[in-house]
Amino acid sequence: MDKLEQLKTTRADLDDLSAEFSSNEESEEGSKDIKTDVLTINFGPQHPSAHGVFRGVFEVDGEIIVGIEPHIGYLHRCFEKIAEHRTYTQFIPFTDRMDYLSSMLNNWGYVISVEKLADVAVPERAEYLRVIVGELNRIASHLVFLSTAAIEAGALTPYFYYFDERERILWLFEQLCGARFTYNYMRVGGVRVDTPDGWLDDVLAFTERLEKTMVDYDKLLLGNYIFKKRMKGVAPFSAEQALDWGLTGPSLRASGVNYDVRKADPYSVYPRIDFDAVVLYNGDNLDRVIARSQEIIQSINIIKQAVAQIPDGRVYSPGMPRYVTPPPGEAYAHIESSRGDLGFYIISDGSPKPYRVKIQGPSFGNLQVLPAIATGSFFSDAVLIFGTLDAVFGEVDR
Amino acid sequence: MLTSVELVEFAAKNGIPIWALDASIALVLALAVFSLCGLGVIVLVYMERKVSADIQLRLGPTHVGPRGSLQLIADMIKLLSKEDVFPKHADRWLFRLAPALVFIAAFVGLMVIPIGPRLVVQDLSVGLLYVLAIPSIAVAGLIMAGFGSYNKYAMMGGLRAAAQMVSYEVPRALSVIGIVMLAGSAKLSTIVDAQGFWYIFLQPIGFMVFLVSTLAEINRVPFDMPEAESELVHGYSTEYSGMRYAFFLFGEYIALISAAALTVVLFLGGWHGPGPELLGPIWFAIKFFGVVFVIMWVRWTLPRFRIDQVMDLGWKVLLPLALLNILITGIVMSI
């Protein structure tokens, strides 16, 4: 009996020994490649290229990103809950502050949903004005995108040129509705005011100027060898991946998917306007930047046609009540915002206040892809990828 | 030389040891160089702000002093009166020594640069080697700052500074070998005197390699990896405030001064120009500001490289080009 025990323990010892031996072998093999740790870096909320209040916890091995954990919610202002306590018209200023770089388009997305819910007809002139201001705002937003992309790549100068052009657009908006930045211009059933005298001529003059200057700016930024080298082939995104992750807008079209709400589900007077959705095929950083730059050209094209086609008449549909009270029911409408597919889903219970407003913001969908495509890239590129995904945190957090 | 025979005789008569005489003259000269380079920093920072403003459709400083020229003075006095934050976790000595090292290394490098005929503090026979080697010590300061501040961004900035130095030290030094071969000396004043015909025309490849690696050496765009603001918040100097930061700023601009002056000396004929010899420093200044303007122009036009691209450029393009330059120079000179 004792002998058996002894044998057993010897056996166990031997097992231990062999285990130790094998583990030694393993550690020896491991020591060939010196063990290094990953550095956990906080990126944001206060960071020069955090685009507001994004916080990403980046795990960096040397210079390569091995993991990203995004933290959002630093700007959560509970818009959807607030909407339930405001009348339909009162909620329009909130949409301004959602995606604050393209306020007009957010206004538009909201009022178009309410109009669908309440079945309100919009005068022709108002529709054209919406197209004009919407596209102007898209240009302004893309200009901010291009300038931040340039800053993140380390070039400061393009930012000043792009913002100069943006100032001109803001000046036009100020002429139209009195505000530089948060416009509150659209109303359920039209737009708030008609254009001042000569405003459309100013718009045309601006588009002609921008058409010329954009050529120079593209040469300055997109034609730059270093910029191209930094951007080309970084974080490529195939069409399937883009669709799986729910990307929308220029980022999706840069991956080769021809989906533009203005074409796929036309609204307003877009069917009467001849333009192309910008589709590029590599889906890398460079394409995402070029897509924006080319969309500016397309927007100029749209504005020119809209100004040519705009009829005279009223801009606000007659007989609209002070409080819009849609019948009970629900409606969903979406538009092509400067960041992608912006949808509003509104449920009405027949009272002057909505029962529920659900906002489908494109920035959120675009941002969630960041860990998937930025892992494995350089730290400096991860910042660029985050920039080219073009998230606005007013809209991500709402 | 400046230690003239009379002075030595005077010293010998009065029993002053020769080293004391040397030291006192050196002190006077050091103070002169310091005030000159202090003035240079003020002019260059003002110039940088004005040039960048001009490129960016802006005006630049206009309100402080005549045309905003007192802007840097206001900034400096303000930095002098700011609170000096010494982070709790920072390494005591590394954190303190880093700005001093960056500043002193850049300042001491100015010792051998001739700005006119015989206008040089110490005309070393290995002046070229000295002026390449000493300012590079500043990189150690950046690494110390990065490691000492116990901050991740600073840490990465310091490591990048090291990576960059590793890649650009060699091409920069190799690119001037051709000049040494042509001039037959590593003494800077001899190199200037040998330039009847500017070396920029005899050594175009060398000049390009030298200019690019100089940009990398002094951490200017497109090679400002150590302080890449878009990802590493302020790079190696993230934790520094007040005067300690100002020394980094001084160091950076003095490095710019010495790099631009070296470019003038090596490739643009130094103080040579039409007119009497007395105008030498003026010609030197004109060429100097020309080079500085080009560096600033590049700074405000180009984006930044990525770290691997930076190293690729250094090892795979500039180093072979520099070696090729030596080869071509040697063959042409032998024929």
Place this chain on the structure above:
Amino acid sequence: MISEIIYFSVFVAVGLTVVVLMLGIQKLLQTKRHSDAKLSVYECGNIDVVSDPRIQIKMRYYIFGLLLIIFDVEMIFLFPWAVVFKSLGLVALIEMLVFIMILLLGLLYAWRKGVLKWT
């Protein structure tokens, strides 16, 4: 030689004096009001430090550092050679070419082995 060393040390001393003097003036002028938060590490505003910055970080340019030493040594050999090159002539050129070629081959070898790639 001794005079050059004196000059060098005087320059270093002047630089050091300037640094000490300026920091002293700052010490006199500043308003010190420290709190724990002020002395803590800057982490983009986050209060908790999520990891230690002084870890064993991966130095991907280690091999580059080795190459730097090799080429720096080469450079030191090249300088004296370049100074007297005019008087030595063709033989010296060929000798030095062989030397450079060996190093260049080394560089090419490292390049082919993929060491110069930032992985």
Place this chain on the structure above:
Amino acid sequence: MDLTKGQLIQQPASKAGILQEQAPGAGLILGKAGDLLNWSRKNSIWWMAFGLACCAIESLMCLNTARYDMDRHGGLLRNTPRLSDLMLVAGTLTHKMADITQHLYEQMPEPRYVMAIGGCAINGGPFYYDSYTVVRGVDKIIPVDVYVPGCPPRPEAVMYGIEQLKEKIIARGMIE
């Protein structure tokens, strides 16, 4: 989060202050020196790149651009609190962001100033009075020097605010 923990640990004033109290005649010299310091402080206001929401685009980004160009007055955008004199709190401050804002403020070296830009930073905003996440004004957590109203204020308004801050800086003595 606890909104009352914003108190700083008070320490004795600068050595210059002690000197002024003890040495006779030092007051005059220090007064002149204080004028010089105040002149430099008002002419070199570096602000922190700290944007919260919409106001950041208007007040932080536009303030640098060609039309407004605070560089003319010596204003520069700095990325770290360590180099900043002024914190522009531009945008809606939420509870989640509040302690970060406070932390950043505390990391700025003295002398430091704060400007609350826009309705949200002043008192929680014209719209978010019934929001459960918005802090009703940044002055609940950090001391504010200048308030610039607007939603968002124009860049000119922010420039005017900075002019007001300059007057405040001059009015302050060197020794606080």
